[in-house]
Amino acid sequence: MAMEVLARLACVFCATILLQSLAWPCSNGERGFSYPQSPKVPSIVSERYRTAYHFQPPRNWMNGPMYYNGVYHEFYQYNPDGAFDPNDSLMNMVWGHSVSTDLINWVGLEPAIKPDIPSDICGCWTGSATILFGVQPVIIYTGLIDRKANQVQNIALPKNRSDPYLREWAKVGSNPVIQHVIPGLNSSHFRDPTTGWIGPDGLWRIAVGAEVNGIGTALLYKSEDFMSWTRIERPLYSNNALNMWECLDFFAVVPGSNNGLDMSSEIPSGAKHVLKVSINSCDMYIVGVYDLKRDEFVPDTVQDDNRLWTRIDYGTFYASKSFFDSKHGRRVIWAWSNETDSYSDDIAKGWAGIHSIPRTIWLDGDGKQLIQWPVEEIESLRINEINHQGLELKKGDLFEIKGIDTIQADIEIDFEPTSIDDAEPFDPSWLFDPRKQCREADASVHGGIGPFGLVILASDNMEEHTAVHFRVYKSEQKYIILMCSDLRRSSLRPGLYTPAYGGFFEFDLENEKRISLRTLIDRSAVESFGSGGRICITARVYPVALVDNGATHMYAFNNGSTTVGVPQLRAWSMKRAQDEEFAADVPQKNTGICDSNDDFVPSIRNVHVHGAEKGVLVLADIMANSGGVMVRYFEWVQNIQVFMWDEEKVNRELKTYMTRASNIVLII
Known part of the structure; x- marks a missing residue:
């Protein structure tokens, strides 16, 4: 049976026809890829493809995080007018705002920043958050000043720092704090200021991505108070491999240590610096040192061909931003993973990204x-953990992984080739286009050591499946592994963007022996981490089986001549994370949320039905707000009667009154 299924796998791979009209997502062209225009999808797709534990707003489109006073804040590019508007989508961007205490469960708040001043009237684009000396949060962001997308940099401050959620932000009167008056600057390519750091002179620094005289440049600015900025004549770094850099990130790291570093504190000796840039739908990075005397970034290796730059992630992963998490002493990064269906699909679903x-x-x-x-x-x-040990996969073997929810899962599996003698020779030219090698040496093509890995989100007859796999090569005195996430048979739906993502990494197979794979499956999202996180691939998939059956199959497989052991396989079903609706009046151009008398009306009709479908009890707004109202009443009574309850007394009284009121409402 295993051989029959694997043979069918080979057949469907051979039948694949690539859409040649699509540009590669990491090309030298203007846009990484263009959406195909597939037919609108059924309404059920909106829920079946919507992720359960990835962050996304409840509707519409999305694209600088920070940790402050016990709360994580996620700011993101948000289009309040729709899932996608190809004619105007970037000209009305606001800063969406959600908060969390654990980076997993989120509550949406009202947008933090909206376009309402001359220096951002056509849109509030990406920027960063900085905590000045650990006490003052500041947002610096790019504003569009006209329909030609000319760009400047602005600053906003929280209105009330004592508000744990920092719900309201005010723009400073001196905006724009950085203008686009630089010789040779393309003023429509001047954006995305970084988080601030302390320079060698004790002044604040930020970098801004730009195109200067046709060259990708990280412009460097300094300030004493984070409000008045002066450009340093020498850029932080520039390289003619790319003509524009956006969504810059610049941070310090200590080799071999997973402890993060706060860029506003003293950086230890021996630390390296990382410059990350986003361009052509890819996030790439360079490792080097920050020369304090010259105030510039010096790469360890200069690479003029951007195809050879190392990527943060080899899949659908863009505009990443990192921040120092002072709660756990780590650096955390995440990114936007856009949809790869079509614009019309996004509109039909009502959400994207x-x-x-x-x-x-x-x-x-x-x-x-x-x-x-x-x-x-x-x-x-x-x-619902399952655990298998001591498995053995010979050539052509498939092992079905059962007992978990295969559309919401976390899988960790170790592979150990029984011999390293059959590794195929490595061709260095493959480094220029690893995706091509993933297409030509896919999961159906027999190899020496590999391909082996996982087949996930598979339909009953294997017509639909996504293969995440490894193949081992020998190059002189080292081994190089190709990791692929092949989407070409991920869906029977026509007109989707379904590439074979891939990347290479070096591996000491003689000493490390085990090659690990962790894959997080969340309906339409698949994130895979190879060799303990040395290589990562994020993908978006839309299998018909997920819609029709609400279930799929999952297998571990080997199609190489060398037998591969599986010393450890652990997998879990994944619960749904909390991702509450926005608790705010978000203006919407098409529907509005106020009636003719300017009275508030629900932004989601039949919300109780919508909630019931998700197993969520929906109560009136007054219930959500009543706790705060009650506490304010307690404060008022204490103020006028000149006494104070301790915290225990407040909590006890609040519980008594709220329980009584809730019971009455639920009975009604």
């Missing part, structure tokens, strides 16, 4: 490779 699972990020001991791993908090969603 998710954020990747937050990842701890650090530098490997060799000082060359960033390592990423899902934050440990994601493990709180694990249930």
Whole structure:
């Protein structure tokens, strides 16, 4: 039976026809890829494809995080007018705002920043949050000043720092704080200021991505008070491999240590710095040192061909942003993972885009490779563990993984080839296009050591499936592994963007022996981490089986001549994370949420039905707000009568009154 299924796997791979009209997502062209225009999807797709534990707003489109006073804040690009508007989608961006105490369960608040001043009137684009000296949060962001997308940089401050959720922000009167008056600057390519750091002179620094004289540049600015900025003549770094850099990130790391560093504190000797840039639908990075005397970034290796730059993630992963998590002493990174169906699909679904699972990020001991791993908090969603040990996969073997929810799962599996003698020779030219190698040496093509890995989200007859797998090569005195996430048979739906993602990494097979794979499956999102996070691939998939059956199959497989052991396989079903609706009046151009008398009306009709479908009890707004109202009443009584309850007394009285009121409402 296993051989029959694997043979069918080979047949469907051979039958694959690539859509040649699609550009590669990491090309030298203008846009990484263009959406195909597939037919609208059934309404059931909106729920079946919507992720359960990835962050995404309840509706519409999304694209600088921070930790402050016990609360994580996620700010993100949000389009309040719709899932996608191809003619105007970037000209009305606001800063969405959600909060969490664990990076997994989120509550949406009202947008933090909206376009309402001359220096951002056409949109509030990406920027960063900085905590000045541990006490003052500041947002610096790009504003569009006209329909030609000319860009400047603005600042906003929280209105009330004592508000634990920092719900309201005010723009400073001196905006824009940085203008686009630089010789040779393309003023429509001048955006995305970084989180601030302390420079060698004790002044604040930020970098802004730009195109200057046709060259990708990280412009460097300094300030004493974070309000008045002066450009430093020499850029932080520039390289003609790309003509524009956006969504810059710049942070310090210590090789071999997974402890994060706060850029506003003293950086220890021996630390390296990482410059991350986003361009052509890819996030790439360079490792080097920050030369304090010259105030510039110096790469360890200069690479003029951007195809050879190392990527943060080799899949659908863009505009990433990291921050120092002072609660756990780590650096955390995440990114936007856009939809790869079509614009019309997004409109039919009513939403588009998710954020990747937050990842701890650090530098490997060799000082060359960033390592990423899902934050440990994601493990709180694990249930129904299954465990297999001592499995053996011969050539052509499939082992079905049962006992968990295969559309919401977390799988950790170790592979151990029984011999390293059959590794195929490595061709260095493959480094320029690893996706091509993933297409030509896919899961159906027999190899020496590999392909082996996982087949996930598979339909009953294997017509639909996604293969995440490894293949081992020998290059001179080292081994190089190709990891692929092949989406070409992920869905029977026509017109989807279904590439074969892939990347190479070096591996000491003689000493490490085990090659690990962790894959997080969340309906339409698949995040895979190879070799403990040395390589990561994020993908978006839309299998018909998920819609029709609400269930799929999952297998471990080997199609190489070398037998592969599986010393350990652990897998879990994943619970749904909390992702509450926005608790705010978000203006919407098409529907509005106020009636003709300017009275508030629900932004989601039949919300009780919508909630019931998700197993959520929906109560009136007054119930959600009553706790705060009651506490304010307690404060008022105490003020006018000049006495004070202790915290225990407040909690006890609040519980008494709220329980009584809730019981009455629920009975009614």
